Structures are given as structure tokens and as C-alpha cells.
Amino acid sequence: MRPETEVTCDCGRVALQLEGQPIISTECHCTSCREAGEYLQSLSATAAPLLNDQGATQLVLYRKDRVRCERGADALREYRLSADAKTRRVVATCCNSAMFLDFTPGHWLSLYGQRWPLATLPPVEMRTMTRDRCEGVALPGDVPNAETHSFRFFVKLIGAWAAMGFRTPEITFVNGALDA
Template sequence: MTKTIKLSCACGAVEMEADDPPIMSTECLCTSCRTAADVFEALPGAPRLREATGGIRTEMYRKDRVRCVKGADHLREHRLTAETKTRRVVATCCNTPIFLDFTNGHWIDLYGPLWPAGTLPPLQMRTMTGDMDDPSALPDDVPNLKTHSAGFFLRLILAWAAMGFRRPRADYVKGVLDVPA
């Protein structure tokens, strides 16, 4: 039986729904995710995005299982460069980071801080630890992968196959986040 998770930004103006289960529960330590976290956490009133490790916690979902049910007019995208296919989406009502979208992909990474305290699924792996100066400082509670593993890609491919190899679009994001250059 499908369970629908209801998530919202800090002020409640944006509401998202996701149909469980997620593809996987990860914490990314890549330079791009950490750079974007610096940008988002510097926005006025923004909640903290980074974990104690410096990584960014996400729940990976099939795009066909995620929808914005309220407040899409507050969603704005941010790209680290004009050429990147990866966009990160923020609710401008309260500067809450909402999700990361690989626009050419079939999945969305919903940011972990959206989950109410105590409800975030257990972390399964940390990825891209090779981008860190000292990955040896990470706890050994889950696999700390230098890059993305074969198992990581296998889960994504299996989810894509279950979707009939479609690539839905998260077309409810209509604007660009205004951040200092």
C-alpha cells in the first residue's frame, strides 16, 4: 500500500507530497551540493540545510511520485552555472530549500530538513566523500562512498525501468531565485 508523505516549507506556504517509498536515503558531500548549501543558508531567515558532517541529506524519489500541492508560485530555481542541468529549488516565502532536480533525469531529491523531527527515513549511504578534504572524519554508521557506487546507479535504473523509462518534468517551478552573485 502506498503511503503519501506530506511536507512543507518552514512557514507552511509551500506543500509537497511524495508517495513512498523513496528510491534511497542519502547524504551528499559533493562540492556542488555544499556550495549550494552555502548560498541557501545565507538567505534571510533560511533554515539550516547541512548536516553536522557538512553533507546535504536527501530522500530520492521518482519524479512521478512527487508533486507540489500548494504554493508553487513561491518556488524558484537556482543553478550553480548557466550550463548545469541540475537545479535546486527554494521556497521564497521563507527561503526553505525544497528539492534538487536533475532536469534530464527521472528523480527528485527532496531535502531532508523538510521532514518533521523524528520522521526522516534512516540514512542508507553518504556519497561523493572524495570531494571532502578529510573524509576520515565521517562517522562509520553507513557506507561513506568516495563517488557513486554501482548499487547507487542500479537503484536509479530500477526505478527508471519501473517508470517505463519516462522522464517526467517538475514543471511547477516558474522562476529563478534572486541571489547575490
């Protein structure tokens, strides 16, 4: 049996069950993550911030077939930066906690690092999209700092997809758009 991890919104009403190990844990510096992060952070003064001091978002990627909603699906709503965006950010409206990012044509979910208790949060393995980082931000050399999405990043994603039989499950437990 694969190990399971439960991640919850800040108030605990919404819980996601994650099976097995993540595909990869990253820190994204792209403009879209920063723009969405700033907006989602503005929804609540009490929800955990999405952006770190460098303006980056920590994301822990899991196969879609290894994520299920245990409780609180009725509170999950999506936010898109534009009407035709293929990426949606999903928020637990009970406490305005950002839960995950779903690139809808993809086979993975990018769960926000803030959903884990700090002691169990998978460490960052690489930074991506660093060419978009905030002006004046100097990145440490503790992990690879890829200007875009690196070859290693894609190898990890394709390896996970192959292990899934090249399926792309749909996440059906999100209940409409965020009314903000």
C-alpha cells in the first residue's frame, strides 16, 4: 500500500487525500502564479499566504489519479486569470484557502505548499520560470534555478504520465467558479 497524506484548508472543512509520493516539489516564479497568488491572498486576511518573500509559489505536484477529495467538495471553487485559461486555481471558500492549481489538459495537480504542516512539507527540488522572478530577487543556489521548465521537470511529468498509462483523469470535485 502506498503512503497517504491528508492536506486540508486552513479551517479543516476541506480535506484532500494524496496517495504515494509527489512527482516533484517546485517553487514557481512565473508571472501567472504571482498574479493569481496576489489575488487569492487578498481574499482573506487569515488564510496562509501563497507567495513567499521572493514572490514565488511552492507547488507539490501529484498525479491526478492519486488525489481525491475526502470532505468539503461543496466548498471548492475555481478561479481563472481569464475566461479561456486552461489553468484554474481552486479555493476552499469556507476559509478562502487556496488548495491547488489544475492545468486542466494535464495529468497532474499542483497542490499549494501551504496545505502541508511545515514539518511534513516536501522540500523544494527545483525552481522554475525564474526568468519571470520579481525584479531584484537574487535566488540561492541550494536547488536548480531553471529559467523556464527544465528537461528534468518534463522527464518527471512524462514519467508519471507513462506510469498512468498516458491517461488524463478529470478532476470533478470542483463546484463552479469563485464568486469574488
